[in-house]
Amino acid sequence: MSITLFKTTLKKNWILLLIFISVLLLYTLEMTLIYDPENMEALTSMLKVFPEELMKAMGFSDLVTDLTAYLASWLYGMLMFAFPMIYCIILGNKLVAKTVDNGSISYLLSTPNSRVKIIVTQGIYAILSVAVLFTALFSISVLICEAKFPDLLDIGAYFKLNVTTMLVNTAVMMVTFFFSCLFNDSKYSFLFGAGIPIMFLLMNMLGGISKDAEFLKKISIYGWYDPVKLVRGKDYFNLNMLFIGIIIVLFIASVLVFKRKRLPI
Amino acid sequence: MxxxxxxxxxxxxxxxxxxxxxxxxxxxxxxxxxxxxxxxxxxxxxxxxxxxxxxxxxxxxxxxxxxxxxxxxxxxxxxxxxxxxxxxxxxxxxxxxxxxxxxxxxxxxxxxxxxxxxxxxxxxxxxxxxxxxxxxxxxxxxxxxxxxxxxxxxxxxxxxxxxxxxxxxxxxxxxxxxxxxxxxxxxxxxxxxxxxxxxxxxxxxxxxxxxxxxxITQRKGYILKTTDINSLAQALQSENFEIGSIHNNSVEVFVSAHNVDRLIKTAANFTITHFDIKVQTLEDIFMQFYGQEEKSR
The missing domain is CATH 3.40.50.300 (P-loop containing nucleotide triphosphate hydrolases)
Structure with a gap:
């Protein structure tokens, strides 16, 4: 990995990360503020005015009353992967395919740094930035909850929830990164790198609506775990390992395809 | 290297x-x-x-x-x-x-x-x-x-x-x-x-x-203007110069480096009112090479 390149990549992309952290924190803050442990019925009945299908598609479950499960359902049911997905699509495409498309990568490659080193550096940035995103979200939302509702949040369960959510988002990051390395044309990189995650998201939403469509949720990467069950103690260790496996495989595949391909620059 | x-x-x-x-x-x-x-x-x-x-x-x-x-x-x-x-x-x-x-x-x-x-x-x-x-x-x-x-x-x-x-x-x-x-x-x-x-x-x-x-092999185009264009063109032709085009009172001649002296001496017999080098684009040069290639085949 090249420290110089990493610093430059960070300098060019930290604002993008900051924007997503801010937006997601704003949502977290809002969701925490409308939570009322004494009167969950008022909240659920208020949301009853929306069609039930819409609520299910968004992953909202009206059976939860405790703060941890409430956050798992209302925030981690969709928002915490739908928004980061956009981040992954933008960043993944920007890190490699865009530089090949506009030819600026020729400057990186005309220095004594191998293709492998350059792609590994960009890939590490991609993964670390998702980790930073969730570390920031986790720690700040814990602070918010503790300030508003002392001792109501099950921090251990909430931590596990964040780990799994971070891993699924990192896996999606690597999907877009892989296509970014595969295609020379950022048009195609975008088509696949954005198309596949969006398809997963839509499948997860549709799968939540009815029993008939449930299989869609099962094949969508976002539907492989249930955030509410997770905070209630279901063990997702194997799934976490699977996500890590996917991340590693896609990372290696990205490096290999980039190492071998022809660059029209 | x-x-x-x-x-x-x-x-x-x-x-x-x-x-x-x-x-x-x-x-x-x-x-x-x-x-x-x-x-x-x-x-x-x-x-x-x-x-x-x-x-x-x-x-x-x-x-x-x-x-x-x-x-x-x-x-x-x-x-x-x-x-x-x-x-x-x-x-x-x-x-x-x-x-x-x-x-x-x-x-x-x-x-x-x-x-x-x-x-x-x-x-x-x-x-x-x-x-x-x-x-x-x-x-x-x-x-x-x-x-x-x-x-x-x-x-x-x-x-x-x-x-x-x-x-x-x-x-x-x-x-x-x-x-x-x-x-x-x-x-x-x-x-x-x-x-x-x-x-x-x-x-x-x-x-x-x-x-x-x-x-040396590169020919250059020269543009000559004179009062009596036809006789100049004839004189150049009889000296085996390659003539490009003739407009009004100017003639375009293509000459390789070692023939420039001969061109000037031939032209010296006439009243030259204008003498100019035609700017050679790379295309002209390519055309010359490709032309040679074709001929040598």
């Missing part, structure tokens, strides 16, 4: 370069000429290790350009044909970045180059004019004192004054013993700096020659 053997690189479109063979010795400046789409940039892509050849090899300093690209880059300077810097950087940030990526620290030559090209690298590159970007590209390619330079149309976008500065730079680098391969559209620039010239067309090398021979 640069050695290309049976190099073939095909694109899906069927274009590409086919069975190229040439070498550039250490300390030699090689001009690489050809019309657009002839395969100049493709050859350079192979030399930089951006693309793996379908067949044959390209090597710099004895190292294979595809497998040893990283090693080769340590002593290589490169100006891309289409310069695109990294987004959002200022000029001096970019130069610093390139030094860091190359792990070079000596910025004395960089300073000299910036002065030579009167470039102030402050400010966002995005706001630079085309000429300034080109200058920044030149400084980037030369500032770490590489042994080998691969330059893809290095003077495009430069004004004539800066083109001359660039010629001076090339000559001084040549004096230092650098090996240079330069693709160009400007024959004058090649003429002033290069020892030898390769001419490529449709992906194949159609001519390799030293610049002196090229100059």
């Amino acid at each position: 640069i050695e290309v053997k049976n190099l073939t690189m095909k694109y899906p479109s069927g274009k590409g370069i086919f069975d190229l063979n040439f070498f550039v010795n250490q300390g030699e400046v090689m001009g690489y000429l050809g019309p657009n789409g002839a395969g100049k940039t493709t050859t350079i892509r192979a030399l930089l290790g951006f693309m793996k050849p379908n067949n044959g090899t390209a090597a710099i300093g004895g190292m294979d350009c595809w497998y040893k690209a990283t090693e080769i880059q340590k002593a290589l300077g490169y100006i891309p044909g289409e310069i695109n810097f990294l987004d959002g950087m200022s000029g001096d940030e970019f130069l610093k970045f390139m030094h860091d990526m190359r792990k070079t620290k000596d910025i004395s030559f960089q300073k000299q180059l910036l002065e030579m090209f009167e470039l102030n690298p402050k400010g966002k590159i995005k706001k630079f004019s085309k000429g300034m970007k080109q200058k920044l590209g030149i400084v980037t390619a030369f500032m770490h004192n590489p042994d080998v330079l691969i330059l893809d149309e290095p003077t495009s976008g430069l004004d004539p004054l800066m083109q001359n500065r660039f010629v001076d730079l090339l000559l001084s680098e040549k004096a230092k013993g650098k090996t240079i391969l330069m693709s160009s559209h400007m024959f004058e620039e090649v003429e002033k700096t290069c020892d030898n010239v390769l001419i490529i067309k449709d992906g194949r090398i159609v001519k390799q020659s030293d610049v002196q021979t090229l100059k």
Whole structure:
């Protein structure tokens, strides 16, 4: 990995990360503020005015009353992967395919740094930035909850929830990164790198609506775990390992395809 | 220093370069000429290790350009044909970045180059004019004192004054013993700096020659005006000069270098009101070579 390149990549992309952290924190803050442990019925009945299908598609479950499960359902049911997905699509495409498309990568490659080193550096940035995103979200939302509702949040369960959510988002990051390395044309990189995650998201939403469509949720990467069950103690260790496996495989595949391909620059 | 053997690189479109063979010795400046789409940039892509050849090899300093690209880059300077810097950087940030990526620290030559090209690298590159970007590209390619330079149309976008500065730079680098391969559209620039010239067309090398021979065989067009155009044309024709076109009272004659004296002596018998050299475009020169090629077949 090249420290110089990493610093430059960070300098060019930290604002993008900051924007997503801010937006997601704003949502977290809002969701925490409308939570009322004494009167969950008022909240659920208020949301009853929306069609039930819409609520299910968004992953909202009206059976939860405790703060941890409430956050798992209302925030981690969709928002915490739908928004980061956009981040992954933008960043993944920007890190490699865009530089090949506009030819600026020729400057990186005309220095004594191998293709492998350059792609590994960009890939590490991609993964670390998702980790930073969730570390920031986790720690700040814990602070918010503790300030508003002392001792109501099950921090251990909430931590596990964040780990799994971070891993699924990192896996999606690597999907877009892989296509970014595969295609020379950022048009195609975008088509696949954005198309596949969006398809997963839509499948997860549709799968939540009815029993008939449930299989869609099962094949969508976002539907492989249930955030509410997770905070209630279901063990997702194997799934976490699977996500890590996917991340590693896609990372290696990205490096290999980039190492071998022809660059029209 | 640069050695290309049976190099073939095909694109899906069927274009590409086919069975190229040439070498550039250490300390030699090689001009690489050809019309657009002839395969100049493709050859350079192979030399930089951006693309793996379908067949044959390209090597710099004895190292294979595809497998040893990283090693080769340590002593290589490169100006891309289409310069695109990294987004959002200022000029001096970019130069610093390139030094860091190359792990070079000596910025004395960089300073000299910036002065030579009167470039102030402050400010966002995005706001630079085309000429300034080109200058920044030149400084980037030369500032770490590489042994080998691969330059893809290095003077495009430069004004004539800066083109001359660039010629001076090339000559001084040549004096230092650098090996240079330069693709160009400007024959004058090649003429002033290069020892030898390769001419490529449709992906194949159609001519390799030293610049002196090229100059001698090169015909130039002269435009003569006189009061009695018909007799002048007749006189030139009887002396076996190649006449291009005759307009009103001017005649265009094509003469190779060793026949210029004869032309002047023939024309001296007439009242010449105007004598001009027709500007030769690279295309004219190509046409001449391709014409010769056709004839020799």
